Amino acid sequence: MISGHTEQYRVMEEPARRPLIVVGMGGHGRVLMDIARVSKTYRLAAVLDDRFSGVELRGGLPYGPIATLKHFLADEPGMHVVIGIGDNRTRRAIVEMLSLPESSYAVLVHPAAVVAEDARIGLGAVVMPGAVIGPGAVVGAHAIINSGAVVEHDALVGPFAHVSPNATMAGAASAEEGAHIGSGAVLIPRIRVGSWSVLGAGGVAVRDIPGGKTAVGVPARVVQPRLSVEKAL
Ligand SMILES: CC(C)(COP(=O)(O)OP(=O)(O)OC[C@H]1O[C@@H](n2cnc3c(N)ncnc32)[C@H](O)[C@@H]1OP(=O)(O)O)[C@@H](O)C(=O)NCCC(=O)NCCS
Incomplete structure (x- = not known):
């Protein structure tokens, strides 16, 4: 002393x-x-x-x-x-x-995710390591924001949607209820992927994708899916 x-x-x-x-x-x-x-x-x-x-x-x-x-x-x-x-x-x-x-329901956010102060995350949603959720973004109940995914400012992720690893939703883009944004896929600003639609891995959505569709490629085009559920996960 x-x-x-x-x-x-x-x-x-x-x-x-x-x-x-x-x-x-x-x-x-x-x-x-x-x-x-x-x-x-x-x-x-x-x-x-x-x-x-x-x-x-x-x-x-x-x-x-x-x-x-x-x-x-x-x-x-x-x-x-x-x-x-x-x-x-x-x-x-x-x-x-x-x-x-x-x-x-919990809101489970990995400590290595970055979530803007005014972003809103619904009950039951999970945010994985390295994910970034920008100001004004809204993530619905039971949605998944996977590792390294970016949900930019004012983007909207519907309930039960899944933004896969390294996917990017640019500003004010939206993935509606149950939509699945595949790994590494991109939604350019303000683009909407409709409810229960799938944007395939690596696809780039430059136009809205209606609900219940599967779209793949760059730029993403709607295809007739064989859609084995496991492959869409
Ligand atoms: C898009 C997707 C759902 C299609 O699944 P599917 O209906 O079983 O598709 P298939 O494997 O039968 O492929 C159908 C055709 O689309 C093509 N295709 C499939 N996925 C594609 C993709 N992501 N990008 C470009 N083309 C794709 C296939 O080559 C095939 O083309 P062909 O008919 O000329 O041979 C799936 O391939 C996919 O990308 N899922 C996302 C997986 C993911 O990111 N999961 C994250 C887990 S955390």
């Missing part, structure tokens, strides 16, 4: 992280588990997937079937949920099946 000074320390307490359940442990679900691991807001409390027939502990963490969700929610106050299923339609079907109050 330096004479004349009293030594004073402050213990910096981290705010308690909220418990989080990830539903689905395929590829996307495992990414969400990984985000929860580094999140300052949430801590992983359970993983539910119907590949489990009963609850089992793995590394101290309970894994169980989706039907046990209600018990986990009742067990711990403040529990939040996120759906770890990449396919937009399946994710919506699970949300409908669970019919939880919307306030049960």
Whole structure:
């Protein structure tokens, strides 16, 4: 101690992280588990997937079937949920099946994502590492903003839409409900991809794409999709 000074320390307490359940442990679900691991807001409390027939502990963490969700929610106050299923339609079907109050859903943002102060992110949405969400952008409920994706200022991502890794939505572009913007695809400013449409990987949308269509290429043109669901993921 330096004479004349009293030594004073402050213990910096981290705010308690909220418990989080990830539903689905395929590829996307495992990414969400990984985000929860580094999140300052949430801590992983359970993983539910119907590949489990009963609850089992793995590394101290309970894994169980989706039907046990209600018990986990009742067990711990403040529990939040996120759906770890990449396919937009399946994710919506699970949300409908669970019919939880919307306030049960987390907004899971990787600490290495950059989100503008006035961007709005809906409940159940996830934002992955390296993603950038600009001022005035709106991301709908249960949407996915994947690794390195850019959602520029005033862009709009509808509920259940998915902006894949390294895709770019320029200013005021929109991907409506359930739209899937493939990896590395680009929407030039103000372009709209309609609901449940797919813009293929690497495609560049320079004109609006109507709802329910698949478009590929540079510039993107609507094609007749064979559309194996797995390939669109
Ligand atoms: C566009 C897409 C959905 C088409 O799937 P599909 O209907 O199964 O398409 P197919 O593989 O049968 O291809 C149909 C035709 O389109 C072409 N094609 C497919 N994807 C293409 C793409 N991204 N860009 C340009 N052409 C493409 C194929 O070469 C094929 O052409 P051909 O008939 O002349 O041989 C899929 O290829 C795609 O790009 N999905 C995005 C995947 C992604 O980014 N996922 C991110 C996960 S995080």
